[in-house]
Amino acid sequence: MVMHQAVGIVMPLGRLPAHQARSVLTEVSQRADISPLRIAGLLTAWTSCGELNLGIRMALE
Template sequence: MGPERRLHGLPAPTSMRPGPAIRAICRAIGIVVTLAGLRAEDGRDVLREISQRADNKMRHVAELIVEWARTGHLASAIRHKLERGMATRATLRPEPG
């Protein structure tokens, strides 16, 4: 077996195409990274924290965020956790230079 490949810190599936759960998580990380100007690792951490605080699987939280990007609708409890997580990570990020 070769070295384990990783995508945004998540183990990559054995096939060349990631499964629906990994795709949703990667898309949600991209959304969080774009909105908050974070690194991919920080975006993943935001999703993980929301998942833990909301007591939902990370895949489900990711699907909600991806759907929010499409429709503009997100449950207020998840939105609040997302905004707080992004703001916290953005303030912890070191200044460039």
């Protein structure tokens, strides 16, 4: 469920279809050396609290 939400967050940010948004999450996970599920959790928390780890933000860019 959290992964689906994270894909939904990444899609409009990058103007990407779902399959590419999933790839972005995987790549960010590898770059940050954090599990994809943890990345998804951080992204979904970001939508409510407005704060996102700098390393994650940089990897998303």
